[in-house]
Amino acid sequence: MVQFTFWDILRNLLLAAQWTVLLSLIAFVGGAVVGLIVCVARISKNPGPRWAARIYIEVLQGTPLLMQLFLCFFGLSLIGLNVPPLAAAAIALTLYTSAFLGEIWRGCVEAISKGQWEASASLALTYPEQMRYVILPQALRIAVAPTVGFAVQVVKGTALASIIGFVELTKAGTMINNATFQSFLVYGLVALLYFALCFPLSLLSRRLERRLNVARAS
Amino acid sequence: MSLVRLDGVEKRFGDLHVLKGIDLKVEAGQVVAIIGKSGSGKSTLLGCINGLESHDDGRITVDGKVVSEDARSLRELRQTVGMVFQQFNLFPHLSAGRNVMLAPMVVHKAQGQASEALARDCLAKVGLAEKFDTYPDKLSGGQQQRVAIARTLAMQPKIILCDEITSALDPELVAEVLKVVKALADQGMTLIMVTHEMAFAREVADLLVFMHQGRVHEVGAPAVLFDAPQTPELCQFLGAVL
Amino acid sequence: MNYTFHFADVFAYGDLLLRGLWLTILLSAVSTVLGLIVGIAGALGRNSEIAPVRWLAGAYVELIRNTPFIVQLFFLYFGLAQMGLKMTAGQAALLAMVVNLGAYATEIVRAGIEAISKGQWEAGLSLAMTRWQVFRHVVLLPALEKIYPALTSQFIIVMLGSSVVSQISAEELTFAGNFIQSRNFRSFEVYFVITGLYLLLSLGFRQVFRLIGKRVFGKG
Ligand SMILES: Nc1ncnc2c1ncn2[C@@H]1O[C@H](COP(=O)(O)OP(=O)(O)O)[C@@H](O)[C@H]1O
Numbered sequence: 001m002v003q004f005t006f007w008d009i010l011r012n013l014l015l016a017a018q019w020t021v022l023l024s025l026i027a028f029v030g031g032a033v034v035g036l037i038v039c040v041a042r043i044s045k046n047p048g049p050r051w052a053a054r055i056y057i058e059v060l061q062g063t064p065l066l067m068q069l070f071l072c073f074f075g076l077s078l079i080g081l082n083v084p085p086l087a088a089a090a091i092a093l094t095l096y097t098s099a100f101l102g103e104i105w106r107g108c109v110e111a112i113s114k115g116q117w118e119a120s121a122s123l124a125l126t127y128p129e130q131m132r133y134v135i136l137p138q139a140l141r142i143a144v145a146p147t148v149g150f151a152v153q154v155v156k157g158t159a160l161a162s163i164i165g166f167v168e169l170t171k172a173g174t175m176i177n178n179a180t181f182q183s184f185l186v187y188g189l190v191a192l193l194y195f196a197l198c199f200p201l202s203l204l205s206r207r208l209e210r211r212l213n214v215a216r217a218s
Numbered sequence: 219m220s221l222v223r224l225d226g227v228e229k230r231f232g233d234l235h236v237l238k239g240i241d242l243k244v245e246a247g248q249v250v251a252i253i254g255k256s257g258s259g260k261s262t263l264l265g266c267i268n269g270l271e272s273h274d275d276g277r278i279t280v281d282g283k284v285v286s287e288d289a290r291s292l293r294e295l296r297q298t299v300g301m302v303f304q305q306f307n308l309f310p311h312l313s314a315g316r317n318v319m320l321a322p323m324v325v326h327k328a329q330g331q332a333s334e335a336l337a338r339d340c341l342a343k344v345g346l347a348e349k350f351d352t353y354p355d356k357l358s359g360g361q362q363q364r365v366a367i368a369r370t371l372a373m374q375p376k377i378i379l380c381d382e383i384t385s386a387l388d389p390e391l392v393a394e395v396l397k398v399v400k401a402l403a404d405q406g407m408t409l410i411m412v413t414h415e416m417a418f419a420r421e422v423a424d425l426l427v428f429m430h431q432g433r434v435h436e437v438g439a440p441a442v443l444f445d446a447p448q449t450p451e452l453c454q455f456l457g458a459v460l
Numbered sequence: 461m462n463y464t465f466h467f468a469d470v471f472a473y474g475d476l477l478l479r480g481l482w483l484t485i486l487l488s489a490v491s492t493v494l495g496l497i498v499g500i501a502g503a504l505g506r507n508s509e510i511a512p513v514r515w516l517a518g519a520y521v522e523l524i525r526n527t528p529f530i531v532q533l534f535f536l537y538f539g540l541a542q543m544g545l546k547m548t549a550g551q552a553a554l555l556a557m558v559v560n561l562g563a564y565a566t567e568i569v570r571a572g573i574e575a576i577s578k579g580q581w582e583a584g585l586s587l588a589m590t591r592w593q594v595f596r597h598v599v600l601l602p603a604l605e606k607i608y609p610a611l612t613s614q615f616i617i618v619m620l621g622s623s624v625v626s627q628i629s630a631e632e633l634t635f636a637g638n639f640i641q642s643r644n645f646r647s648f649e650v651y652f653v654i655t656g657l658y659l660l661l662s663l664g665f666r667q668v669f670r671l672i673g674k675r676v677f678g679k680g
């Protein structure tokens with residue numbers, strides 16, 4: 001058995017944490033792009049896309065992320081694609097993220113009062129013009145805080161990629177634990193590293209939200 | 219030919235029959251005041267005139283064109299008909315000046331400089347020339363409503379609809395807004411306004427419309443209606459508000 | 461693609477699936493009740509007049525909300541075992557779920573209490589009730605009603621998150637899936653069925669919560 005010092009453990013965890021960050025970034029950016037499409041479909045005037053988006057959201061929010069990971073992982077290999085765990089995890093997390101961001105953003109668009117629609121319509125703006133110049137600029141401002149807040153969920157969600165064998169922070173922790181049997185220390189450190197990634201995002205999200213509320217109240 | 223003409227206009231929200239056959243003619247330059255109890259269909263009527271609400275039956279013509287639901291004719295209609303709302307509905311993310319500039323730039327494709335000059339001009343008309351760069355949340359209710367009027371003026375409409383535009387204001391701010399409306403009336407703007415300001419309606423309006431349960435219950439010169447109401451409903455309404 | 465799906469191979473293990481399903485429901489239901497109690501205590505702690513209690517409650521909430529559930533689970537199961545506190549997989553799973561939900565519930569309940577206006581407190585206190593009595597008789601129920609939708613969502617999230625406890629071999633629904641696919645090698649079909657069952661569970665629970673809400677608060 002190899003002897004691990006505290007610093008060995010920490011160094012290995014920090015190295016693995018880079019993969020957690022990378023996977024989070026991929027999932028967040030991918031999820032944002034797909035989420036925008038989901039959001040647009042969800043608020044469309046056309047019932048077809050609206051229902052499709054609704055079902056998409058319902059399924060992805062109504063099933064465990066772990067199952068979504070498994071289905072991507074095993075499903076892709078079924079159709080003959082031998083994808084690495086990183087790719088399967090990136091796809092599953094992108095879909096998962098897109099459903100939540102799409103729904104969060106829909107809420108932000110719908111939070112814009114009916115009066116804004118009426119006023120801009122009365123000024124002869126078309127639907128795309130209303131969106132572009134009146135609704136979206138306001139919706140974006142209120143969307144920032146919950147979007148940053150959801151980034152925390154994405155980072156935490158990447159931990160499940162360990163289960164399909166992607167070596168990120170949690171998986172590295174498990175491997176080191178199996179070699180050292182220092183469960184308390186190892187998982188404690190893993191938790192602290194996640195905390196170091198997530199807590200600043202949580203704080204930022206809260207600060208943004210407070211600033212918006214102050215701006216509104218004045 | 220009347221500038222605005224409604225013939226047998228009907229509107230339903232599901233089972234709720236809100237407009238039950240409205241006939242109304244408004245001539246260019248006329249000021250029409252609409253009064254009536256809450257829920258009698260006044261806002262819905264205004265909404266039908268600029269196509270914010272669709273109507274189920276009857277015909278509305280504005281400036282010689284029949285109001286229909288297709289996007290192109292709605293866009294044209296709304297360049298003819300401006301609207302001012304009870305809740306101001308200024309765009310909070312834009313300064314007062316930008317609020318006024320937006321529609322000329324987007325709809326009329328006006329150049330930045332031209333629309334800025336236009337906006338300054340319109341703000342001056344409502345007495346707010348110096349508030350060009352101020353954001354709505356830094357303006358009083360009365361000032362916000364005047365910016366909303368300037369925003370509508372910038373589209374150079376032939377008709378302006380006003381839906382209880384002083385109802386959300388503190389009492390001391392009502393006068394400054396009414397003064398602007400009065401000036402518009404004096405300059406010959408066609409105005410259709412829902413209002414609870416009876417004294418103002420009497421002074422400024424050429425035609426008074428009393429709506430009751432989705433119908434034009436009484437219509438005529440303000441002095442006549444106020445001094446000699448013909449129906450018990452109008453008597454009762456005036457008794458309650460005067 | 462010329463793969464033939466074999467769903468019959470999954471349903472052959474029907475009783476295993478049902479057992480797993482039942483444990484998932486049980487785990488979720490028990491952890492909800494306990495988690496809500498922790499949440500109420502946590503919310504009181506965060507509003508406590510004693511500063512260290514406030515800090516402790518705050519640290520608990522932040523630690524849990526900013527770390528993944530699976531790491532919390534491993535820490536409680538493996539980490540505490542190393543310190544001499546040994547639990548069965550089922551106990552560790554339940555504990556992790558309660559601890560996790562408790563942190564979220566704390567914030568939800570706190571928001572509910574804050575949403576009750578100062579006027580209610582003042583009215584209660586001026587009737588010579590103690591703070592505790594005002595909380596218990598005046599504030600608690602309206603606050604719960606306000607937060608009920610958020611609690612419902614959180615419950616669904618915890619229920620779906622419980623699939624992770626399969627990783628310490630707690631024998632719930634996902635564990636049943638893992639077991640079955642290790643026997644019949646039909647991974648995709650197995651997890652497809654399991655996913656469908658979870659979807660039914662979340663739709664079903666949302667209905668149940670709506671009905672309970674109607675009964676308790678007199679509206680949907
Ligand atoms: N979008 C709508 N959907 C359903 N009912 C509506 C809608 N808008 C207005 N109504 C109803 O139509 C009636 C007339 O409303 P409105 O025109 O706003 O009255 P007023 O402006 O005279 O107070 C009211 O009973 C109102 O509740």
Ligand SMILES: [Mg+2]
Nearest residue numbers: 260261262381
């Ligand atoms: Mg009205």
